[in-house]
Amino acid sequence: MAEKRALITGITGQDGSYLSELLLSKGYEVHGIVRRVALEDPANRLSRLEAVRSRLKLHAASLESYASLHQVVEKVRPDECYHLAAQSFVSYSFDDEFSTLQTNINGTHYLLAVLKNLAPDCRFYFAGSSEMFGKADEVPQTESTRFHPRSTYGISKVAGFDLTRNYREAYHLHASGGILFNHESPRRGFEFVTRKITAGVARIVAGTAGELRLGNLDAKRDWGHAREYVEAMWSMLQQPAPDDYVVATGETHSVREFVELAFRYAGLDYRKYVAIDEDLYRPSEVTILQGDASKARRVLGWTHSVRFAELVREMVVNDCRAQGLGDFQCS
Numbered sequence: 001m002a003e004k005r006a007l008i009t010g011i012t013g014q015d016g017s018y019l020s021e022l023l024l025s026k027g028y029e030v031h032g033i034v035r036r037v038a039l040e041d042p043a044n045r046l047s048r049l050e051a052v053r054s055r056l057k058l059h060a061a062s063l064e065s066y067a068s069l070h071q072v073v074e075k076v077r078p079d080e081c082y083h084l085a086a087q088s089f090v091s092y093s094f095d096d097e098f099s100t101l102q103t104n105i106n107g108t109h110y111l112l113a114v115l116k117n118l119a120p121d122c123r124f125y126f127a128g129s130s131e132m133f134g135k136a137d138e139v140p141q142t143e144s145t146r147f148h149p150r151s152t153y154g155i156s157k158v159a160g161f162d163l164t165r166n167y168r169e170a171y172h173l174h175a176s177g178g179i180l181f182n183h184e185s186p187r188r189g190f191e192f193v194t195r196k197i198t199a200g201v202a203r204i205v206a207g208t209a210g211e212l213r214l215g216n217l218d219a220k221r222d223w224g225h226a227r228e229y230v231e232a233m234w235s236m237l238q239q240p241a242p243d244d245y246v247v248a249t250g251e252t253h254s255v256r257e258f259v260e261l262a263f264r265y266a267g268l269d270y271r272k273y274v275a276i277d278e279d280l281y282r283p284s285e286v287t288i289l290q291g292d293a294s295k296a297r298r299v300l301g302w303t304h305s306v307r308f309a310e311l312v313r314e315m316v317v318n319d320c321r322a323q324g325l326g327d328f329q330c331s
Contacts, residue, residue: 005029007078007122009063009111010085011056014187015127017048019082019230024055026234031076033069033085036060048187063107066114073114080237082125083111086160087153097152104156105163112167112175123174123237126164129157130181130222130248130289140222140292143179143244150286161244168242176236181222181248181291183229184311186318193255194223194315201262202319204273211273215280217256220288224249225306225314235300248291249304258312265316 006023010016011032023030037045039060046053061068063085085107087100108126115122133141134150149155161177168175188195193214200212232247263270296302
């Protein structure tokens with residue numbers, strides 16, 4: 001039997017890199033869409049893919065260009081498509097609402113339209129987000145919880161989610177949406193609060209920084225490990241029928257808890273180093289996000305095993321190593 005071909009947008013990101021490794025381990029031929037600048041500067045822009053770069057087939061294209069997506073899909077003819085690419089930094093979406101909406105909504109629409117026309121049998125995964133729930137009217141949140149996004153990013157994800165469902169219902173595409181709650185790893189971007197914290201701890205231990213500036217420490221999130229969450233993505237596309245699933249741990253922890261634990265691993269008291277910066281607060285805050293992944297466990301057989309404390313420690317140790325520190329200095 002010929003190996004399956006998978007196409008991943010956002011392949012250079014945290015989730016894209018873990019998903020690439022998972023699919024390659026399952027015998028897939030893995031293709032990825034990247035910006036042309038990434039191919040011109042692979043050392044910096046393809047660093048997360050370093051371990052598997054030689055086994056991937058990368059194509060230059062833009063989510064903002066229907067023509068370029070058409071060209072890639074026509075060439076690849078994928079069996080599965082994982083749409084992970086997006087402007088995904090929530091705080092930035094407040095600063096540039098227009099590009100966030102344009103990239104995230106149009107990019108999803110273009111890709112769905114191209115697949116409908118060129119590869120209608122391709123199974124499609126849309127990367128939704130817990131930010132779609134925003135000011136949720138129930139805790140925990142399930143697949144049937146009403147969306148009330150509190151950021152342009154969340155709004156754009158609701159639109160993409162609805163587009164995916166519409167193509168499933170109107171054109172019978174095998175299109176599924178994953179409502180993934182916060183998932184982190186040592187590959188998380190430095191602009192995200194979790195990586196900002198662990199990298200900040202490592203710099204303080206190394207003596208290259210004296211403080212860490214953060215916003216709202218009381219916000220609560222449901223944090224899991226990205227390596228486990230990509231397994232849920234793959235499982236969704238193996239089901240006989242497409243559907244939508246919440247993927248979460250079901251546990252919440254505050255940013256303060258994350259900070260306290262990260263500094264504790266370095267033998268430090270966070271209160272001596274963390275400064276609250278009100279400029280880092282969101283204009284409209286999301287207080288608590290907590291997911292109920294009962295459906296994913298029941299239908300997909302998906303479970304998580306990495307606990308919150310293990311996740312924080314792995315990220316702190318990784319950033320200590322990046323600073324040339326031994327594990328014992330951050331453990």
